[in-house]
Amino acid sequence: MIGTLINFTTVMIGxxxxxxxxxxxxxxxxxxxxxxxxxxxxxxxxxSAIKTENALIPLLALVIGSVIGEIIDIDKWINRLGDWLKxxxxxxxxxxxxxxxxxxxxxxxxxxxxxxxxxxNDGLSGDFSLLAIKAVLDGVSSIIFASxxxxxxxxxxxxxxxxxxxxxxxxxxxxxxxxxxxHASMSAQPRVIELAAxxxxxxxxxxxxxxxxxxxxxxxxxxxxxIAPLIVGLLNTLGIALDFGLGGR
Numbered sequence: 001m002i003g004t005l006i007n008f009t010t011v012m013i014g015x016x017x018x019x020x021x022x023x024x025x026x027x028x029x030x031x032x033x034x035x036x037x038x039x040x041x042x043x044x045x046x047x048s049a050i051k052t053e054n055a056l057i058p059l060l061a062l063v064i065g066s067v068i069g070e071i072i073d074i075d076k077w078i079n080r081l082g083d084w085l086k087x088x089x090x091x092x093x094x095x096x097x098x099x100x101x102x103x104x105x106x107x108x109x110x111x112x113x114x115x116x117x118x119x120x121n122d123g124l125s126g127d128f129s130l131l132a133i134k135a136v137l138d139g140v141s142s143i144i145f146a147s148x149x150x151x152x153x154x155x156x157x158x159x160x161x162x163x164x165x166x167x168x169x170x171x172x173x174x175x176x177x178x179x180x181x182x183h184a185s186m187s188a189q190p191r192v193i194e195l196a197a198x199x200x201x202x203x204x205x206x207x208x209x210x211x212x213x214x215x216x217x218x219x220x221x222x223x224x225x226x227i228a229p230l231i232v233g234l235l236n237t238l239g240i241a242l243d244f245g246l247g248g249r
Contacts, residue, residue, distance in 0.1 A: 003132060003168070008160050010135040014141070045207065108210075117187055138160075198227075
């Protein structure tokens with residue numbers, strides 16, 4: 001849990017700094033930095049997505065997962081949570097979008113390969129180096145998010161404790177579900193690779209929200225993160241190669 005606690009701390013510090021200096025930063029500075037965060041999010045997402053052994057696997061996972069997410073409407077429930085927090089903690093007459101800040105920051109901090117691999121490594125071996133890197137990235141992002149979108153960013157820190165901390169605590173239980181190649185590292189496990197690939201695609205969708213290219217209900221795609229390793233596990237059980245016998249990498 002050390003990595004998660006470090007990550008939580010950097011987000012809290014960054015959010016407070018962002019609220020304190022937000023009014024002093026010119027709007028053009030906020031805009032260009034937010035654009036930079038969006039672009040680096042695309043880069044990180046793409047780097048993970050292209051590692052897939054077969055693009056059909058994340059595609060199927062995203063289709064199935066998104067349908068499930070849309071039926072449940074995860075986006076609606078997360079927004080309702082944001083609205084509930086807003087009523088209790090937002091400043092009266094604030095012009096900033098508390099719920100948008102909470103949802104955007106929560107997804108930014110808790111979706112992606114660093115969250116998944118870092119949390120599992122921390123839980124299994126106590127190696128929190130990946131989460132330490134993520135903590136720095138999230139700390140910088142939280143400064144800009146808080147200064148631009150407001151106090152809702154602070155409450156996204158709770159999602160780090162719940163989701164990232166939960167993965168770390170459950171790492172021992174998750175390990176048998178994710179490992180299919182006994183002597184390979186966690187990052188080289190096919191199920192983890194496909195899970196991270198799906199996370200990468202979701203990050204690209206999140207970047208589109210950050211850059212205001214298109215509004216995507218990214219939260220409704222989250223079940224795909226569970227579907228991807230299940231698809232790989234099913235293929236393993238049936239003895240089907242990940243490239244479906246089509247001559248992959």
